[in-house]
Amino acid sequence: MRDASPAKVYALHIGVILALFALNFVLPDYHQGLFARIMALAVFAMGYNLLFGYGGLLSLGHAMFFSAGLYGAGLTVYHLGWGVPEAFLAGIACGALLALVIGLLALRTSGVAFMIVTMMFAQVFYLLILYFAAWTGGDQGLVIQQASRVVSIGGASFDLTDPTVRYMSALALFSVVLLITLAIVRSRFGRVLVAIRENEERTRMLGYDTTANKLIAVVASGATCAASGAAYALLFGYVGSNFASVQYSILPLLWVLLGGAATVLGPLVGTLFMYYVTDITSGFTSAYLLIVGIALILLVLFAPKGILGTIRQRWLGWLP
C-alpha cells in the first residue's frame, strides 16, 4: 500500500469486474460454466486470504466454513423448503457462527498448533456430516432440484440453473466480496491485521487487543467462505461431504499462494490459474496432476510470492 491514489486502485478492481461481466457474452458455453465455478470458488479463496494473507493465520480447516455454508444453504432448501435468498443467508449465518466458536477455541493457540487445531475441527465437522447421513446424504450427498433453485424478485423469476443467470449470480457475489475485501484491506482494521501478521507482540504494545482483532478476522473469513459454499450449493445444485474433506482446506491455501497472498485480486488469479492448468493438461494426458505439480513447484521456486505478489514486488508497488 505505497502511496496509491484510491482512484487508480478502485478503477483497476472495477475494471476487472467489468471485464468478467463482458466475458459472459464472449465465452463459449463450457468456459462460461467453468468461469462461474471459478468466481464462486474465488470467493472461498478471498475469505481464506483475509485470514491467511493479511492476518497471517494459517488455517488448515477452512473446508468446514465452506461446507457450513454449503450445508447451511443446501439443507434448508432440501429439508425445509426455504427459498434461495433465505437459504443463502442461512448458509452465511452457519459459517459465521461456526467461525466464532472455532475462533474462540483455536485462537488460544498460534502457529503450527493453530494449523493442527483447525484441521482437527474440520475433520470433526467432516465426520459429523457422514455420521448424520440421514439428513446430509452422507458421502452420496444431496442433489437440489431445479425447482428449488428459482428466485422470484418482484414479478421476475430467475432460474439459477440457467447458464447466464448462474454466471451473473456468481459474478455479483464475487464483485461484492471483492469490493468488501478491498475496503477492509484499506481500512484501519486492515492495517491492524497486517500489523498482527508482521509482529503481534509489537501490535499489542501499541494498545491493540490482538486476540479480539484476530477473532473478528476469523469470523469475517469464515462468513465469506460460507457465502462461497452457500452460493456453490445453490448455483450448482449439489451438496456433498467431499467439500468438507481435507482437500478443500488445502485448495484455498494453494489458490491464494499461487495468486499472491495478501493481494486483493490474487485469490481470483490463483483460482483461475489452477483451474485452467488442470483443465488444459487433463486434455492431453491422464497424468495431469503431475503437470499441475510441476507448475506449482516452478511457481514456488521462481515466484514465491505468487503471481500478483511478484508483480507487486517488481512493478506495481501500489497494488493492494
Add this chain to the structure above:
Amino acid sequence: MPLLTTKGLSRRFGGLRAVDGVDFSLMPGEIRAIIGPNGAGKTTFVSLLSGRIQPSSGMVVFDGADITNMPAYKRVRLGVAYTFQITSVFANLTAFDNVALPVQRTLTDGRTKGQVRTGVMEALERTGLADRAHTLAGQLSYGHQRLLEVAMGLALKPRLLILDEPTQGLADSEIDNFIALVREIARSATVLLIEHNMPVVMQLADRITVFNMGRILAEGTPEQIRADAQVQDAYLGATHG
C-alpha cells in the same frame, strides 16, 4: 502523588529472581534513568510495568489505580507506552503506516482519514522523519529505525514513555539529536529510560535508579549516584575501568 509505584514487585524465572521485591516510585514529569550491569533485571522490570510479562508477586499502581493484572494493551490505552530494546518497527510497512497504527488507536472521535494523516505527520516531523514517510521501515537506516520507534511511542500520546536502551547503535551525532528529542518529549510525558551510555544518562536524567541482581542498589540524582561507592563497585567501576 507519584505517577507510578511498585510494591514488592518480583518475577522469578525458575530459580532465578530476575526482579526481587522492588519498591519503586516515579513522579510525574521527571526523566528517570535505570542503569545497572547486564542481567540486573532492568528489562524484566520495565516489562512488568508495561504488562509484557506478569509478576510472580507484588503490585503495580499507575495514577492511583492498581494495574497489576491489567493486560498490556489496556495499559497502553491508559498511557503507558513501551519502546522495544531490539528495534521492532514493522519492517514491511512504510514509516507512515508504522506511525498510523498508534495514531489511529488514539483517535477515539471524529474518525476521518485526514486526522490519521495529521497525527502521523506530526509525530514524523517531531522525530525528523517526515520526508521518509513512504519509505518501508525495513529500508531505513538503523538510526532512523530507532527514531521511528520513538515516533510510534510519541504517537500513542503517552503519559509514561518507557524507552529501553534507545541510543543503542546510534552514532554520536545522532545521540545529540536524540537527547534534545527526549527533553522535548519530557515536557508532555514522564520518561523512564534504560540506558547504558553514561554521558546520555548524566545529561538527561533528573534521577537515576541503579539495579543489581534484581534489586534496587541505589537511587538519587546523577551527582549522588556518581559519588556512591557501592554503585562504582557494581557498575560504574566496571565500565569506566
